[in-house]
Amino acid sequence: MTIPVSATWGCDSMARTLADRQDVIPVLAEVFRDHGFEGASLSAITARTGLGKGSLYNFFPGGKAEMAKVVLAHIDSWFRTHVFEPLDRTEGGLTAVEAMFQATDAYFRSGQRVCVVGVFALGDARDLFTEQVHGYFAAWVQALAGALVRAGRDPDRARADAEEVVAGIQGALVLSRALNDTGVFTRTLARLRRIASGD
Amino acid sequence: MTIPVSATWGCDSMARTLADRQDVIPVLAEVFRDHGFEGASLSAITARTGLGKGSLYNFFPGGKAEMAKVVLAHIDSWFRTHVFEPLDRTEGGLTAVEAMFQATDAYFRSGQRVCVVGVFALGDARDLFTEQVHGYFAAWVQALAGALVRAGRDPDRARADAEEVVAGIQGALVLSRALNDTGVFTRTLARLRRIASGD
DNA sequence: ACGGAGCTGTACCAATTGGTCAACGACGTA
DNA sequence: TACGTCGTTGACCAATTGGTACAGCTCCGT
Numbered sequence: 001m002t003i004p005v006s007a008t009w010g011c012d013s014m015a016r017t018l019a020d021r022q023d024v025i026p027v028l029a030e031v032f033r034d035h036g037f038e039g040a041s042l043s044a045i046t047a048r049t050g051l052g053k054g055s056l057y058n059f060f061p062g063g064k065a066e067m068a069k070v071v072l073a074h075i076d077s078w079f080r081t082h083v084f085e086p087l088d089r090t091e092g093g094l095t096a097v098e099a100m101f102q103a104t105d106a107y108f109r110s111g112q113r114v115c116v117v118g119v120f121a122l123g124d125a126r127d128l129f130t131e132q133v134h135g136y137f138a139a140w141v142q143a144l145a146g147a148l149v150r151a152g153r154d155p156d157r158a159r160a161d162a163e164e165v166v167a168g169i170q171g172a173l174v175l176s177r178a179l180n181d182t183g184v185f186t187r188t189l190a191r192l193r194r195i196a197s198g199d
Numbered sequence: 200m201t202i203p204v205s206a207t208w209g210c211d212s213m214a215r216t217l218a219d220r221q222d223v224i225p226v227l228a229e230v231f232r233d234h235g236f237e238g239a240s241l242s243a244i245t246a247r248t249g250l251g252k253g254s255l256y257n258f259f260p261g262g263k264a265e266m267a268k269v270v271l272a273h274i275d276s277w278f279r280t281h282v283f284e285p286l287d288r289t290e291g292g293l294t295a296v297e298a299m300f301q302a303t304d305a306y307f308r309s310g311q312r313v314c315v316v317g318v319f320a321l322g323d324a325r326d327l328f329t330e331q332v333h334g335y336f337a338a339w340v341q342a343l344a345g346a347l348v349r350a351g352r353d354p355d356r357a358r359a360d361a362e363e364v365v366a367g368i369q370g371a372l373v374l375s376r377a378l379n380d381t382g383v384f385t386r387t388l389a390r391l392r393r394i395a396s397g398d
Numbered sequence: 399a400c401g402g403a404g405c406t407g408t409a410c411c412a413a414t415t416g417g418t419c420a421a422c423g424a425c426g427t428a
Numbered sequence: 429t430a431c432g433t434c435g436t437t438g439a440c441c442a443a444t445t446g447g448t449a450c451a452g453c454t455c456c457g458t
């Protein structure tokens with residue numbers, strides 16, 4: 001009945017548990033992305049990850065809530081290193097801003113992939129993960145606004161522009177998914193680029 | 200135990216069921232708004248509406264799916280009469296556009312209320328109500344783009360602007376809810392107004 | 399070779415899910 | 429006053445939910 005682990009795995013062992021927990025996180029992210037927090041049932045999670053409940057609760061003793069927290073932390077970390085910190089490091093130019101748009105377009109697959117944090121923000125999950133949901137968007141707006149200020153924009157205007165860009169990205173995700181048209185996302189991103197570069 | 204219907208209602212009878220079914224729809228909309236489609240459990244619905252499951256299934260034999268369809272139709276109808284049609288009727292000016300922004304701000308309570316269609320669009324429910332989700336946003340973009348064209352804007356530009364405004368509204372809902380700050384919604388709406396009026 | 403540590407699948411749990419249905423009782427008519 | 433109609437209720441259903449417990453397994457250090 002049961003297949004020996006080594007038969008399907010066959011590598012050295014120490015890395016096993018650590019590697020697996022790490023490897024599972026992106027899969028969990030996809031499940032939460034597709035179904036939201038409430039909709040991500042344990043059966044869906046076990047099916048997509050290929051892990052039994054035992055393993056899942058071994059990795060994440062806190063159950064679904066901990067899985068979601070880890071996923072949010074993983075996303076936050078990705079955006080911090082690939083988007084927020086490059087923006088923070090930028091001096092005068094707008095190349096980091098353009099890099100942000102490219103990273104965003106790639107990450108969300110031109111609107112075919114939805115934002116987990118955005119999905120959480122719209123539902124009940126917001127109140128379970130207030131901190132992380134708030135932190136993600138606040139960090140994004142702040143990083144972008146800072147970069148715009150350093151590019152010479154008026155601080156109030158920079159903050160307003162940053163809010164509009166971040167909101168615009170989220171809205172483009174909603175709209176392109178609703179209309180099932182990646183063109184909407186691409187076009188909206190193009191217009192947001194213009195806003196970011198100061199019209 | 201049971202209170203006679205006439206004691207709480209006291210009107211003529213023929214209208215009763217019809218009136219009730221109509222009255223329930225906004226309550227259903229609130230439940231779907233708060234919890235999404237999957238999250239709107241029948242127990243939550245019975246609690247908020249005060250109706251037993253029997254009455255619910257008497258009004259909506261199709262169950263949750265029919266309730267959601269009716270809610271979507273109700274929302275669509277509201278937007279058609281209060282937003283889309285005024286936009287369609289407008290001739291040259293932008294007063295209907297400004298009216299749209301005011302109606303939108305009031306409807307979404309400056310971002311404290313979320314868009315049911317947007318919530319559905321991001322989740323599994325999109326594929327259950329493809330038609331209605333698509334129709335709502337397509338109609339909005341089209342009505343707004345038409346008004347902008349009639350106000351003298353280049354058709355391609357008008358469509359891009361309309362997409363950006365509608366997406367921006369949805370994004371502002373996400374962002375203001377995530378940051379728990381209605382100011383974000385108000386500010387973003389102000390900037391979208393500028394886009395709509397041609398910078 | 400042995401033993402312990404820890405990963406894994408799975409049976410099981412109470413609670414809840416969406417949905418059904420038969421009995422109840424309020425109503426208008428006669 | 430009696431009756432038939434019909435909306436309503438809440439118990440009940442199988443299925444599924446998130447979560448627990450545990451026995452069995454593989455693996456590693458000794």
